[in-house]
Structures are given as C-alpha cells and as structure tokens.
Amino acid sequence: MELEHLNLKIPISNPEQLKPELWNPAFQTWIQDQVCEELLIDVADYLHVPQGPGMMLIGLEADYSLDHTDGRWGLKYNRKKTLTGDNEKRLKDAFKKTLSACERLVKDKNLKGLQFNLKEIEILINDRALAPNTAENRQNFKKELHRLLTKVLINADHEGVFEEDPKKRLGVKIKFKENIQLK
Amino acid sequence: MKVSSELWKEQLKEQIRPDWAKEIEDFETTIALRTQNKVEEKLFAETRLRRGVYGQRYDNGLRHDGIAQKTLNFEEKPGKGPGTVWDAPGMQRIKVPYGGLTPEQMEVIADLTEEYSDGIAHVTTRQDFQLHYIHLEDTPSLHRRLAAVGITVREACGNSVRNVTACPYSGVCPDEKFDITPYAHALTYFLLGHPDVQDFGRKFKPAFSGCKNHACGLTNMHDLGLIATSRIVDGKEKQGFEIYVGGGLGAVPHQAKLLSDFVPLEELLPLTQSIARVFARLGEKQNRNRARLKFLIKDLGIEKFKELVLEERQKLPHDPRWTEMIQEIQSFQESAKRPGGDLKNIPDDADFKRWLETNIRPQRQSGYVTVTIALPLGDITPNQLRELANIVRKYTKDTIRTSVEQNMVLRWISKTDLWDLYQDLKKSQLSQSEAGHIMDIVACPATDTCKLGVASSRGLAGELRKQLAEKAFHMDEAIKDLHIKVSGCFNSCGQQHLADLGFYGVGRKVGNYMVPHFQVVLGGQWENNGGSYGLPIVAIPSKNIPAVVDRISEKYLKERNKQESFQDFIKRIGKLEVKKSLEDLSKAPSFEEDPSFYNDWGDPRVYTTGDIGIGECAGEVVNLIDFDLADAEREVFEAQVLLDEGKSQEAGNKAYWAMLHAAKGLVKTQFLDVKEEAEEIIQEFRKRFYDTELFFDPFAKGKFAQYLFETHQKANQSFNSENAHHTIEEAQLFIEAVHACNLRMSQQINQKK
Numbered sequence: 001m002e003l004e005h006l007n008l009k010i011p012i013s014n015p016e017q018l019k020p021e022l023w024n025p026a027f028q029t030w031i032q033d034q035v036c037e038e039l040l041i042d043v044a045d046y047l048h049v050p051q052g053p054g055m056m057l058i059g060l061e062a063d064y065s066l067d068h069t070d071g072r073w074g075l076k077y078n079r080k081k082t083l084t085g086d087n088e089k090r091l092k093d094a095f096k097k098t099l100s101a102c103e104r105l106v107k108d109k110n111l112k113g114l115q116f117n118l119k120e121i122e123i124l125i126n127d128r129a130l131a132p133n134t135a136e137n138r139q140n141f142k143k144e145l146h147r148l149l150t151k152v153l154i155n156a157d158h159e160g161v162f163e164e165d166p167k168k169r170l171g172v173k174i175k176f177k178e179n180i181q182l183k
Numbered sequence: 184m185k186v187s188s189e190l191w192k193e194q195l196k197e198q199i200r201p202d203w204a205k206e207i208e209d210f211e212t213t214i215a216l217r218t219q220n221k222v223e224e225k226l227f228a229e230t231r232l233r234r235g236v237y238g239q240r241y242d243n244g245l246r247h248d249g250i251a252q253k254t255l256n257f258e259e260k261p262g263k264g265p266g267t268v269w270d271a272p273g274m275q276r277i278k279v280p281y282g283g284l285t286p287e288q289m290e291v292i293a294d295l296t297e298e299y300s301d302g303i304a305h306v307t308t309r310q311d312f313q314l315h316y317i318h319l320e321d322t323p324s325l326h327r328r329l330a331a332v333g334i335t336v337r338e339a340c341g342n343s344v345r346n347v348t349a350c351p352y353s354g355v356c357p358d359e360k361f362d363i364t365p366y367a368h369a370l371t372y373f374l375l376g377h378p379d380v381q382d383f384g385r386k387f388k389p390a391f392s393g394c395k396n397h398a399c400g401l402t403n404m405h406d407l408g409l410i411a412t413s414r415i416v417d418g419k420e421k422q423g424f425e426i427y428v429g430g431g432l433g434a435v436p437h438q439a440k441l442l443s444d445f446v447p448l449e450e451l452l453p454l455t456q457s458i459a460r461v462f463a464r465l466g467e468k469q470n471r472n473r474a475r476l477k478f479l480i481k482d483l484g485i486e487k488f489k490e491l492v493l494e495e496r497q498k499l500p501h502d503p504r505w506t507e508m509i510q511e512i513q514s515f516q517e518s519a520k521r522p523g524g525d526l527k528n529i530p531d532d533a534d535f536k537r538w539l540e541t542n543i544r545p546q547r548q549s550g551y552v553t554v555t556i557a558l559p560l561g562d563i564t565p566n567q568l569r570e571l572a573n574i575v576r577k578y579t580k581d582t583i584r585t586s587v588e589q590n591m592v593l594r595w596i597s598k599t600d601l602w603d604l605y606q607d608l609k610k611s612q613l614s615q616s617e618a619g620h621i622m623d624i625v626a627c628p629a630t631d632t633c634k635l636g637v638a639s640s641r642g643l644a645g646e647l648r649k650q651l652a653e654k655a656f657h658m659d660e661a662i663k664d665l666h667i668k669v670s671g672c673f674n675s676c677g678q679q680h681l682a683d684l685g686f687y688g689v690g691r692k693v694g695n696y697m698v699p700h701f702q703v704v705l706g707g708q709w710e711n712n713g714g715s716y717g718l719p720i721v722a723i724p725s726k727n728i729p730a731v732v733d734r735i736s737e738k739y740l741k742e743r744n745k746q747e748s749f750q751d752f753i754k755r756i757g758k759l760e761v762k763k764s765l766e767d768l769s770k771a772p773s774f775e776e777d778p779s780f781y782n783d784w785g786d787p788r789v790y791t792t793g794d795i796g797i798g799e800c801a802g803e804v805v806n807l808i809d810f811d812l813a814d815a816e817r818e819v820f821e822a823q824v825l826l827d828e829g830k831s832q833e834a835g836n837k838a839y840w841a842m843l844h845a846a847k848g849l850v851k852t853q854f855l856d857v858k859e860e861a862e863e864i865i866q867e868f869r870k871r872f873y874d875t876e877l878f879f880d881p882f883a884k885g886k887f888a889q890y891l892f893e894t895h896q897k898a899n900q901s902f903n904s905e906n907a908h909h910t911i912e913e914a915q916l917f918i919e920a921v922h923a924c925n926l927r928m929s930q931q932i933n934q935k936k
C-alpha cells in the first residue's frame with residue numbers, strides 16, 4: 001500500500017477560545033514570508049459553511065487549513081503532490097509539516113492561547129483509487145501504520161478507530177499515550 | 184498530479200461511453216503534447232476551456248500579498264494559455280443539464296471535491312457545479328470519473344453551447360404549461376458536439392421555462408429562451424414554445440427578443456439548429472466584445488434575423504433525431520417514491536415552521552411539495568453531498584435539481600414526510616430556512632477565485648447574511664422577501680441586474696489608496712423570467728454596503744404605500760431620491776480615520792498595491808480628472824433619471840456626453856487645452872489613449888473605448904428607451920474604465936519614482 005496524498009489533522013484542545021477569522025491574517029503572513037518549503041498561494045475562507053474546510057491556506061504541493069469537518073476544529077495538512085521515497089519518508093514528512101505548522105500557529109501572537117491536542121491525530125489517504133476503504137485495506141493500513149509509527153515517533157503507543165464507511169476515505173483516528181514527538 | 188490517474192483509467196474503462204472515453208483520451212494527449220510545446224498555446228487554452236477547465240485568479244503567477252505584488256515561484260513550463268502558468272491551480276466546471284442529478288452523481292462530485300479540490304463544491308447561477316484549485320493534469324481523471332456516472336464536461340466553457348438551464352420545478356409546478364425537462368434534455372444532447380455549434384465567436388446560453396411569469400428559468404437573459412406554451416389547432420390543444428433570442432447580462436444587459444410566439448415541439452431542434460447556423464455564419468469572430476448573439480441581433484434587427492433563421496430552416500437536411508426525442512418523453516416522467524398526504528400535527532418547533540414557510544412550495548400533484556435546500560453562497564461540503572444523496576434515495580425516486588439561485592431542490596416530497604425530512608436535513612446542517620429570501624444571497628466567485636473580480640462579492644454576501652440573520656427575528660416580511668444579488672465586477676455572473684438590491688464591484692481611488700466599492704443597482708425585476716434590468720445609481724465603499732441595505736429597506740418600510748412592491752416604490756420615489764439618501768455613505772473616510780475601508784470583506788490585505796504616491800505635478804492633473812469623473816458620473820445618473828421620466832432622447836444624449844466628459848478628463852492629464860467639442864475630444868482621446876493602448880485594460884483591452892467611438896459615430900441617432908438604456912450602461916462602464924486607467928497611470932508614476 002502506497003501512502004501517497006496523506007492528510008493529517010491535529011485537533012485543537014481549547015476550541016471554545018478559538019477565533020477562526022484570525023487565522024486569515026495568520027495565513028496571509030505565511031504567504032508573505034513563504035514560511036514553508038511548499039509554495040503558498042492564497043487563503044480561502046469557508047467559515048460560512050457548517051462543518052466545512054474552515055479557513056484554508058492553499059498551496060501548490062499541500063494545503064493547510066483550520067478544518068471543521070465532522071464538527072471538530074483542528075489543523076489539517078493535505079499533501080497534494082506526490083512524494084518520492086518510501087512510506088516511512090512520506091509519513092515522516094507529513095508529520096513534520098503538520099507539527100511545525102502547529103508550532104508556528106501556537107507562537108503567533110494574534111492567536112494567543114491556541115492549544116493543540118498532540119495526543120490525537122487523524123490520518124487518511126486522500127485517494128480512493130490508491131486506497132479504497134475496504135476491510136482488507138483497513139487491515140493492511142493498520143499493520144503498515146503500526147510499523148511506521150514505531151519507526152517515526154518516540155513513543156508510538158496508540159489506539160486507532162478506523163473509518164468503516166466504504167464511501168469515505170481510508171482513514172483512522174488515533175489516540176496516543178504521550179504527546180506526538182518525532183524521532 | 185495524483186498517482187492514481189492510470190488506475191482510474193483502467194478501472195473505469197468499461198463504464199464510460201466509448202465516444203466520451205475517446206474525447207477524454209484525446210484531451211489527455213493534448214495535455215501531453217502541450218507540455219512538449221507541440222500544441223499552440225491559444226489553441227490549447229480553447230481546448231481545455233471546452234472541457235470546462237478554466238483559469239483561476241493568480242494563475243498568471245503574480246499575487247499581491249498585502250505588501251507588494253510578488254511572483255509565485257511556479258516551475259518554468261509551457262503555459263496552459265496566454266499568460267497562464269501550467270502548475271497554477273484552476274477551476275473545473277461541471278455541466279449539469281437542467282440541474283438534474285442522481286445520488287450516484289452527487290457522490291462522485293463529493294469524492295472529486297475531496298480528492299482534487301479545496302473541499303467545497305459550488306453551485307453556480309447556471310445550475311453547474313464548480314470545483315476550485317484543481318491541477319490541470321488531474322482533470323482527465325475527473326472527467327473519467329464523471330463520465331462513468333453519465334456526466335460530460337464537454338463544452339462547459341469556451342465558445343460553445345453552455346449548460347442548458349431550466350426551472351427546477353418543471354414537471355411539478357402548478358403554474359407550468361407542461362414539463363419542459365425532456366426538451367431540455369433533448370436540446371442538451373442534440374447540440375452537444377454538433378458540427379453546427381463548433382464555430383461560434385462566443386458562448387451561447389439556452390434556458391427553458393415552464394411558464395412566463397415566474398423567474399425560475401430567467402429566459403429573458405439568455406441567448407436562447409424557451410417558454411412552454413400551447414395553442415388550439417384544429418380544436419385540439421397543441422404544445423410548443425415561445426422562443427426568445429439575444430438576451431444576456433454581461434457588461435451591457437440585453438433583454439431577449441421574441442423570435443416566435445409559437446414553435447411546435449417537433450420544430451424545437453431544427454429551429455435551434457438554424458439559429459446556431461446563422462449565429463456561426465454571421466456572428467462576430469474577431470472582436471469578442473461584440474461576439475455574443477445579442478450584438479448580431481442588434482445589428483441585423485430581429486426581423487432580419489428571423490428571416491435568415493427561417494431561410495436556414497428551409498435548407499436544413501432532415502435529421503431523424505428532431506422527432507425521436509418526442510417519443511422519449513415518457514422516460515422523463517418523474518413520480519413519487521412514497522404515498523402523498525397531509526402534514527398533520529405540525530410539531531411546535533419555530534425553526535421548522537419558518538422552514539415550512541420559506542423552503543416549501545406546493546406541487547401540482549396533491550399531497551406533494553418541493554423542498555429547497557438553501558446553500559450558503561452556493562457552497563456544499565462533500566459530507567453534506569453524500570448525506571444529501573442518501574436523503575434523495577430515501578424520499579424520492581433518486582432525483583434532485585440545482586437552481587439558478589445556487590440552491591438544490593427536492594421534488595415529489597410527500598407532505599407526510601416533511602418533519603422527518605427536516606430532521607434528516609438538520610443532521611446534515613442543510614435545514615437552513617429563508618430560501619429565496621433576503622438572506623439567501625446570490626454571489627459570484629469574484630476575488631476569491633475569479634481572475635476578473637474587482638471586489639469581494641462573496642465576502643460582502645457573507646457579511647450581509649451574518650448581519651441580516653441577526654436582525655431576522657424582528658424583520659418585516661416585506662423586507663424578508665427582497666432579493667439581493669452581488670457580482671464582483673460588471674460582468675454580471677451574480678445577476679445583479681435582476682435583483683431588488685443588486686451590487687457589482689468597482690474600484691475607486693481615495694487619496695493615495697484604492698478602496699473597494701460596489702455600484703448599487705436598482706430597478707431590476709426577478710419575476711417574469713427576469714422581466715427588467717436595473718441600472719447602477721451610485722458607487723459606495725464596500726464596507727458601507729450593509730448600511731445601504733439597511734437604509735433602503737427602512738425607507739421602503741416607512742414610506743411605501745399599502746401593498747406597494749419594492750420595484751414600484753423605487754419607481755415612484757425615483758432613483759434621485761434614493762441616491763440622495765445614500766450620499767453620506769458614498770464617501771470613504773481617510774485611511775488614517777478608518778483603515779478598515781481599505782481592506783475588502785474577509786481579506787485582511789490592503790486592497791491596493793500599497794501607497795500610490797503622487798508627485799505634485801501629477802497630483803494636479805489627477806485632481807483635475809477626479810473632478811471631471813465626478814461630473815461624468817453625475818451626468819450618467821441624470822441620464823437615468825431622464826430615462827425613468829420617459830425622456831429617452833435626452834437620456835441618451837446625456838449619457839453620450841457623460842462619456843465625452845470622462846474621456847476629456849483623461850485627455851486633460853496630457854493636454855489641458857482640449858476644447859469642449861465632441862470631435863476634438865474623440866480625436867485627442869483616440870490619439871493619446873487608444874492608439875497608444877494606454878487606455879487598454881489587461882483583459883478587456885480597448886472594449887470600453889469602442890463604446891465611446893460607436894456612440895459618437897451615431898451622435899445624431901434618435902434614442903428609444905432600449906438604446907438609451909444601453910447607452911447609459913455603456914457610459915457607466917466607460918467611466919469605470921477611465922477610473923481604472925487613471926489608477927494605472929498613478930501606479931506607473933509611483934513605480935517610476
């Protein structure tokens with residue numbers, strides 16, 4: 001199973017204090033400073049859509065967003081462009097990008113008080129041809145993730161709940177015992 | 184590009200019609216050839232447009248980030264069209280004939296939205312879907328996945344027959360003559376790829392309506408408007424269509440003209456084919472600004488055009504498909520999934536009751552209703568689309584429609600199911616009431632994604648929704664019934680000319696900055712298939728538009744006569760009075776006083792390219808032109824007032840002089856001694872601004888100058904209400920173009936400094 005087009009979402013632990021509209025200027029400064037390796041293009045505001053993609057920073061290789069899908073606010077990283085290398089490299093790269101985005105947001109003075117729940121993450125493969133959400137694939141994904149998380153994270157003890165609706169993408173909601181920390 | 188494109192090709196090969204599969208393969212090959220520079224750039228652009236693959240804002244590789252204009256560092260590759268970067272994300276338009284969708288199609292659109300776009304499917308004012316931020320090289324996979332469920336994107340954009348739209352209530356509406364669905368379907372597939380529609384100079388938009396008096400089909404603003412009708416022939420009722428041609432909004436809106444008051448059903452396709460042939464043969468090809476059918480009809484006159492169409496009809500070789508479609512009618516008859524009945528014991532739930540009032544319409548079949556799902560700004564998420572697909576399966580025989588008001592409509596809903604349906608929609612956050620009311624604002628994409636957007640129509644619409652929702656509880660029903668429509672520029676994709684309160688984006692220079700403004704458009708009529716078009720009365724800073732809505736609606740409430748409609752009220756008090764009442768709102772405070780006026784709604788970037796410093800010398804001429812432009816705007820407004828008073832001749836002349844004065848203002852920036860003589864103003868303007876292309880807009884080029892030249896050529900013409908109306912529109916647009924040219928000159932001065 002190829003782990004391409006990975007989506008990672010880390011929930012916000014204090015959503016009651018969240019001011020979603022302030023993420024627009026925050027993302028605009030990311031574009032001004034081109035803070036990532038990826039080319040950052042524009043900000044798209046979908047806050048008017050309930051449980052939608054929220055506030056998005058559109059990039060060429062990847063998008064970042066204050067996502068509200070399933071009614072849960074979080075920082076979502078969506079890798080669009082394919083990555084060379086093996087699954088371990090791809091997963092590690094996605095973790096790295098997601099975590100550094102969280103770090104940058106937490107440091108943003110205008111988003112003061114923002115906190116992420118680093119014990120939880122949602123991972124999905126955004127490609128139904130590559131990774132159809134079948135029982136067999138869920139098993140394979142589970143094994144592969146277990147193997148990779150142990151390699152990529154310092155403490156990878158976790159429990160995962162897989163998405164079982166075959167119409168939805170192959171994905172899992174993971175709870176770790178410790179905060180996520182890359183090796 | 185996604186790695187899965189080959190997988191889709193393999194997986195779907197048995198599920199796609201062979202001719203559609205071939206088209207997609209050809210397109211894929213053309214993309215590959217373009218990467219090797221083996222297809223000419225302009226040709227490639229038209230090829231992709233004809234497959235609905237559209238450009239998007241910033242695809243020229245430049246973006247103003249609030250501090251300066253920056254180059255977006257895309258990799259160097261051949262362009263995908265003139266000035267269009269290969270890797271820059273673009274838009275995919277998905278044509279949905281008459282807005283009809285099945286649950287399976289909805290699910291595929293949901294999947295594509297998730298996997299290739301930014302996670303929002305957008306319903307347009309022509310019943311299409313649009314997905315944004317798509318990579319060009321992914322489009323063949325999208326096309327395959329759509330084709331596998333019976334959707335082709337062929338001719339979704341470009342100089343072709345665009346989506347055939349139709350009222351979403353056809354087949355169930357109590358007021359319709361008959362169900363136009365099968366005819367909309369037949370026309371779509373008859374014209375799709377037809378050799379007679381491949382050589383147009385511009386797009387061609389058809390629309391069907393089941394009746395004349397409602398707005399659902401908006402046939403008056405289409406190139407081809409078809410209204411169901413009937414007449415008695417030999418004692419028997421015979422069905423047919425009233426056919427209108429040459430309507431269109433765009434920069435200068437035109438009402439469609441009646442071509443025939445009765446065309447029998449079997450003549451629908453051959454007559455349309457004849458119209459297409461005449462348009463292809465005689466329509467303008469070089470100057471795209473005059474290439475829509477409306478200009479051909481304006482030049483020829485409707486009688487001559489009709490004569491040519493009928494001549495063409497005589498010459499057409501017979502095609503069996505003209506009548507075959509009539510035999511297929513039965514297959515389009517929709518029916519109910521569940522037994523009809525009455526809604527008894529309405530639960531005591533205020534939101535549900537309001538939803539019943541605003542989102543439900545009776546059907547002509549007793550026991551059933553239609554239900555409108557109000558989408559905020561036409562947007563829906565993939566999860567919502569999938570959940571809605573299940574709702575469609577549960578309550579209907581697998582059909583739903585999109586509407587020109589950017590909503591979705593469920594039909595054949597048993598009244599007994601309304602409470603359960605409401606609960607299901609509520610779970611998916613799709614139970615918003617106020618469909619077709621003041622909060623259900625129509626807005627084009629504008630500065631969010633459209634390359635031509637001047638001001639943020641979606642930002643403004645979002646803000647208005649928010650503010651109106653807060654006041655909804657105390658709002659008078661007369662206000663709740665008003666329609667608001669917003670476009671980001673004069674091109675009218677948001678159909679502002681047909682609204683009670685319409686707005687379109689313009690830029691204005693205030694001090695050394697640009698400020699986003701909206702022209703307030705009044706006098707439009709939504710009813711009668713878009714029966715009359717409004718005109719802009721004054722430009723107001725974007726941040727003051729919510730106050731404009733409040734002020735006009737309060738005035739209407741306070742001063743209207745009993746039962747007086749909004750349009751009648753505006754007509755009675757006159758636009759001058761409305762304009763006067765908005766005077767204080769038309770001025771933006773200085774940047775120092777309130778910098779928020781210098782950002783657009785929902786966009787924290789400073790609206791301009793930063794400080795536009797002006798040298799003292801330039802400052803003097805810039806000030807002069809500001810005076811001249813203010814005079815020109817006043818004159819064009821006076822022209823409107825004259826038109827409203829029925830003085831067409833004076834109105835036309837006034838508008839003509841408004842254009843001359845704006846041109847004169849521009850000439851004075853180079854030549855102060857220009858005389859107040861039409862001929863001299865034209866000559867100087869042509870020499871200094873047109874021939875040098877200084878006046879040329881990057882997109883519209885010299886289009887707006889042509890308005891001036893053409894009106895001048897016909898300086899002694901007599902004006903009737905129609906051509907006076909057009910001249911006023913043209914004058915307004917010419918003045919906007921002078922504003923834009925003035926701004927470009929200021930920026931150049933600033934860059935040189």
Ligand code: SF4
Pocket residue numbers: 627628629630633634635636637670671672673674675676677
């Ligand atoms: S009206 Fe103007 S801004 Fe809006 S979508 Fe059309 S061209 Fe773009």
